[in-house]
Amino acid sequence: MVKIGVFSDTHIGRAVPNVVAEQRRKAFRHAFKQAIDVFVRERVEYVVHGGDVFERRSMTPSDTKFVKEELQRLVDGLDGKVRILVVRGNHDGTSENSALDYIEHPLADYLKVLGDGTLKGEVDAYDDGRVTVVGFGYHPYAAKRIERVKEKIRRCFEDSSAENKIFVVHAFIEGHQDIPPGVPEYQVISRSVVEDLGANLVVAGHHHTHAKPKTVKGVTVLTPGATESVDLSDDSIHGVTILNVEDGRIDYEFKELTPLYKVRNVVIDSSGTIRDPEWYVERAVTSMREFGEELKTRGVKGLARIALKGSVEGDKFDLQEKLEIELRRLREEYPLLLQAILDNDLQETGVTISVTETTTKSEFLSQVFKPLGDEGREAALNLVEEVEFTLEEKASTRTGLLKDADRRRFVERWLKILGEGT
Ligand SMILES: [Mn+2]
Structure with missing residues (x-):
């Protein structure tokens, strides 16, 4: 039997939205710490990370130190009997300038970053006789790139005598995830390519919502999802996955993490109807009051995002000002509600004027x-x-x-x- 801990998209160093930058930075660390706790408690033998360990853009030296120390805690907690296999995500930096370099070298005995070689046609694999792991790092044209190297990956798995053949990728997989609209086709790896690689387990980072593993043609595809809401618009649950593999049978267990701040996403949409400003303000205030009560009952802190969509009669910025005053009052009433971020996408009613070259x-x-x-x-x-x-x-x-x-x-x-x- 092999026991594998899987997590992904930990985004250490992420600090948006800006008004709650420090809270958000802490929240990602909090989730990472809990993930390590679960892996130690479960006594996993392998840890697979699906990419986006860091948020390179806003990370600080203390973030690298944090991840290094946490991974060391994992190694020590498991008496050195663990191997950590990571692929590079788009937020970790480029293959030439990757934030993963900071953790790979100090932890070289236990940790391997896989996948940048594969992108260039030299398959990056870890093989210890029990498991073979092939990585495929982030590439903006993932679908095309994998076409070029899929034969080599297949050969690598074929040549391996390990019972567990794992493909780790940081990309969207067709049919296994709810792919957001607007994602171009060349960024989505087709299911048939994934099913034909010769792996029996595929771990796909990049998609932030957890999806239960799905087995098609003997290939199990798992989307671990992020460990914390990467954006406040995502208030789904987050966690880590524990896999027990025995005789080709994969046993799956999802361990939900407790977020440092509860995230609530509220969408107020008039669905095309023109509404007056009060309509939006009332709804926003009601839902935030409910959230405030919930936080009070549970004794936890929370962050909210309110998205306003649809049409408003009058000035959308006047409305925003009014609503912001109300929200400030609510935050005084419910101190556990740390912040409510407004996303004002309202259309003001008025005319849309179309002008072409021939308009008189x-x-x-x-x-x-x-x-x-x-x-x-x-x-x-x-x-x-x-x-x-x-x-x-x-x-x-x-x-x-x-x-x-x-x-x-x-x-x-x-x-x-x-x-x-x-
Ligand atoms: Mn990500």
């Missing part, structure tokens, strides 16, 4: 004045014409503007058209 001025103005109704539009168009005429006649040659007295009557008429004049 009167067509353009006609679109601009459409919300005024037929009568108002007619009056506005006349006003524009008169203003132009008057400008030509009376504008100052120096400034190009009308004198106050001439301008005033136009302003008064314009206000009348808008329904604001007397």
Whole structure:
């Protein structure tokens, strides 16, 4: 029997959103620590990491130190009887400049970064007779790249006498994950390629939502998911996976981690209906009050994200200001609610004006004045014409503007058209 601990997308050093940067940094570390605790408690023999150990962009030297020490704690806790196999994710840096270098060398006896050789056609494998692990690091054209090296990977697995043949990749796999819209085809590895590599277990990092292993044609594909909400828009559960492999049978156990801060994602969507600002504010406040109560009951701290989608009557920034005042009040009432981030994607109702090369001025103005109704539009168009005429006649040659007295009557008429004049 072989016992394998699997985790992925730990993003150590990630610090977004900025207003809660330090809390977020701590949260990722907290999850990593717990993952190591589980692996030690379970006495795993191998640990596989599916990539994105770090968030290179915002990590600090203390983040590398942290990961090194945690992995050392894992090794010590298992009396040195563990092998750690990692692939590089897109957030770990490039193959030439990878943050994984910081942990690979100090832990060389126990840890191996696999997968950058494979991308270049030299299959990177770890083989100790019990398990063979082939890595495939992140590549922006993963689907094409794997076509080039799949024969070599297959040969590597064929040549191995190990019972457990594991392929570790940092890429989306067709049919095994809920792939976000807009991801280009060349970044998604086709299921048939994965099923034909000769591996019996495939671990796929990159996708942040955990998916139970699925076995097709004798190949089990596991998406461990991230260990913490990588974005606050993701409030799914996160954890690590323990696999017990015996006689080709894979026993699976998901160990949920307790996040340092509970994450809540609320989407308030008018689904195309035009709503007034209060509609959005009320809903946001209600859901945050519920979240605040929940945090109070459980005695845990929380971070929320509120996404506003749809159409609003009026100014979306006015609405945002109002809502932010309400949220500040709620945070005073519920101190455990540390922050509620607003994602304001609202469309203001008004007109969308389309302009092409052949759009005439009167067509353009006609679109601009459409919300005024037929009568108002007619009056506005006349006003524009008169203003132009008057400008030509009376504008100052120096400034190009009308004198106050001439301008005033136009302003008064314009206000009348808008329904604001007397
Ligand atoms: Mn990731």
